[in-house]
Amino acid sequence: MIQVINVSKRFLHNIVLDGVSLEVRDGETVALLGPSGVGKSVLLKHINGLMKPDAGDVIVDGLSVPRLKRKEIQQLRSKIGYVFQYGALFDSMSVYENIRLGITDETCANDDGYCNDRVKECLRLVNLAPDVAEKYPAELSGGMKKRVGIARAIAGAPKYLLYDEPTSGLDPVNADVIDALIERLRDELGVTSVVVSHDVRGSFRVADRVALLWQAKIRADGTPEQVLASQDAAVQQFLERDLEMGLIQAEGEARAKRGA
Amino acid sequence: MARRATITLDLRRLVGRWSLRAADHTGRFTFLVLDMLRGVAEWRIYLPRTFEQAQQVGYGSLFIVLLVAGFAGAVTSLQTGYQFTGTLPLYYAGAVISESMILELGPVLTALILAGRIGARYAAELGSMRVTEQIDALESLGRSPITHLLMPRVFAGILVIPALTMFANATGIVVGFFTAKGSLGLTYADFEYGARYFFRPLDLWYSLVKSYCFAAAATVIPCYLGFNAQQGAEGVGRATTTAVVSASVSILLLDVVITQLLLGVK
Numbered sequence: 001m002i003q004v005i006n007v008s009k010r011f012l013h014n015i016v017l018d019g020v021s022l023e024v025r026d027g028e029t030v031a032l033l034g035p036s037g038v039g040k041s042v043l044l045k046h047i048n049g050l051m052k053p054d055a056g057d058v059i060v061d062g063l064s065v066p067r068l069k070r071k072e073i074q075q076l077r078s079k080i081g082y083v084f085q086y087g088a089l090f091d092s093m094s095v096y097e098n099i100r101l102g103i104t105d106e107t108c109a110n111d112d113g114y115c116n117d118r119v120k121e122c123l124r125l126v127n128l129a130p131d132v133a134e135k136y137p138a139e140l141s142g143g144m145k146k147r148v149g150i151a152r153a154i155a156g157a158p159k160y161l162l163y164d165e166p167t168s169g170l171d172p173v174n175a176d177v178i179d180a181l182i183e184r185l186r187d188e189l190g191v192t193s194v195v196v197s198h199d200v201r202g203s204f205r206v207a208d209r210v211a212l213l214w215q216a217k218i219r220a221d222g223t224p225e226q227v228l229a230s231q232d233a234a235v236q237q238f239l240e241r242d243l244e245m246g247l248i249q250a251e252g253e254a255r256a257k258r259g260a
Numbered sequence: 261m262a263r264r265a266t267i268t269l270d271l272r273r274l275v276g277r278w279s280l281r282a283a284d285h286t287g288r289f290t291f292l293v294l295d296m297l298r299g300v301a302e303w304r305i306y307l308p309r310t311f312e313q314a315q316q317v318g319y320g321s322l323f324i325v326l327l328v329a330g331f332a333g334a335v336t337s338l339q340t341g342y343q344f345t346g347t348l349p350l351y352y353a354g355a356v357i358s359e360s361m362i363l364e365l366g367p368v369l370t371a372l373i374l375a376g377r378i379g380a381r382y383a384a385e386l387g388s389m390r391v392t393e394q395i396d397a398l399e400s401l402g403r404s405p406i407t408h409l410l411m412p413r414v415f416a417g418i419l420v421i422p423a424l425t426m427f428a429n430a431t432g433i434v435v436g437f438f439t440a441k442g443s444l445g446l447t448y449a450d451f452e453y454g455a456r457y458f459f460r461p462l463d464l465w466y467s468l469v470k471s472y473c474f475a476a477a478a479t480v481i482p483c484y485l486g487f488n489a490q491q492g493a494e495g496v497g498r499a500t501t502t503a504v505v506s507a508s509v510s511i512l513l514l515d516v517v518i519t520q521l522l523l524g525v526k
């Protein structure tokens with residue numbers, strides 16, 4: 001279980017999180033929505049301890065993340081996969097080596113046979129061809145980098161997965177593949193995940209619960225139906241604008257297809 | 261009056277901000293060094309990467325180090341000739357050339373070159389890894405950037421720089437001898453006599469101790485600055501230039517301190 005309890009965080013005069021609380025039960029997928037720049041990535045980084053809260057607490061797997069010692073947090077992090085917004089691939093390493101570094105279990109990581117199979121498997125899961133393994137991050141397109149980042153995050157078969165905008169910048173086909181992967185990991189392996197997104201439609205599809213981060217606070221938190229039915233003006237505004245954007249995009253795509 | 265007051269106030273604020281920054285740097289730097297000391301036991305992680313790094317920076321720097329050392333030896337030799345001719349016995353030149361290479365020019369020039377070459381490289385590499393979140397990514401996989409990234413770089417420098425210094429010493433002396441032979445007609449016997457007459461085994465140790473300290477400064481400071489780089493490409497650029505300048509200045513300061521400590525007149 002992931003519990004974010006009253007977390008506050010500021011950078012100089014910029015108050016990014018102000019008493020934010022969020023709970024993700026075991027086996028649940030929560031979508032964290034919000035306009036860009038609101039602090040979604042910052043909140044996600046608090047969950048695996050990349051950032052420390054100014055106030056409040058973060059509890060993952062029963063452990064208080066900000067208070068863990070170095071070894072303890074390393075151990076906890078090996079159970080938490082993190083998909084970075086911009087991939088954050090190690091650019092001096094090949095795709096194969098990148099994904100292999102994601103295999104966090106000591107004995108598995110030293111077993112070449114296992115690693116080769118696992119890397120291949122992870123590439124397949126994110127819909128990439130096996131020969132991508134030999135390439136370097138600089139040779140990949142943005143969408144491919146993102147999917148390699150996802151492959152690296154799932155390679156260690158983590159219990160928790162934190163996705164930072166896993167589908168933004170992907171074409172619709174691959175966005176669907178990733179959405180389906182998120183669902184599959186939950187259903188088959190019982191992975192607990194937080195999916196940060198500003199894509200309302202995609203996240204409503206994969207999420208059991210949706211939380212909206214708005215002006216440094218959680219403005220709405222509930223099932224997709226509950227959030228959709230919310231009377232809160234801010235929530236309405238965010239959802240409508242985004243759904244409209246989706247509609248316009250879909251229309252544009254349809255038109256492009258007709259034209260082609 | 262009013263204007264003077266604002267100037268004093270600004271000055272006070274400036275000093276305040278500056279000392280806060282200095283305290284912040286000192287704290288972070290100390291923690292980084294402590295973290296590295298704590299990571300020493302995890303040789304299985306940093307050792308293979310250390311050799312990889314050492315190869316990359318070592319071979320790449322060999323040519324420029326030897327070139328500079330050779331020229332330093334030649335110039336020392338020519339100047340010695342210019343100053344000594346007719347006043348001192350010729351074999352003194354042997355002593356001056358070898359002693360100045362071993363005691364000062366070899367270690368300092370090598371360290372300064374390497375502060376530029378690998379200091380800039382380390383700061384830029386780590387800085388861009390920081391701003392593209394690669395360091396965060398490493399941490400998110402439960403791996404320590406200290407043992408995976410910093411220690412291999414620092415140890416590679418500490419392996420390579422003293423070794424290069426010894427090559428530089430040798431090259432400088434040899435080139436210095438041949439220059440003296442050409443310009444002053446110094447014979448090998450005279451050169452050797454002079455060099456041996458003033459040489460103490462302590463000198464080589466001193467040269468090594470110096471270059472180990474310089475190596476630490478030339479690697480740890482750039483690693484620290486790159487590791488803490490902020491704000492995109494500009495931040496990486498700033499980290500890189502600051503790294504080269506502060507590593508070089510530290511080397512020169514250390515030079516004075518170590519000389520005073522080891523050779524200073526009691």
Ligand SMILES: Nc1ncnc2c1ncn2[C@@H]1O[C@H](COP(=O)(O)OP(=O)(O)O)[C@@H](O)[C@H]1O
Pocket residue numbers: 011014016034035036037038039040041042043
């Ligand atoms: N390391 C940092 N230092 C200073 N400010 C930061 C840092 N990281 C994020 N911020 C600020 O926090 C705010 C939220 O950023 P972020 O979480 O990346 O937004 P998003 O919701 O789009 O992911 C932004 O205003 C950003 O400027």
Ligand SMILES: [Mg+2]
Pocket residue numbers: 037040041042085164
């Ligand atoms: Mg973000």
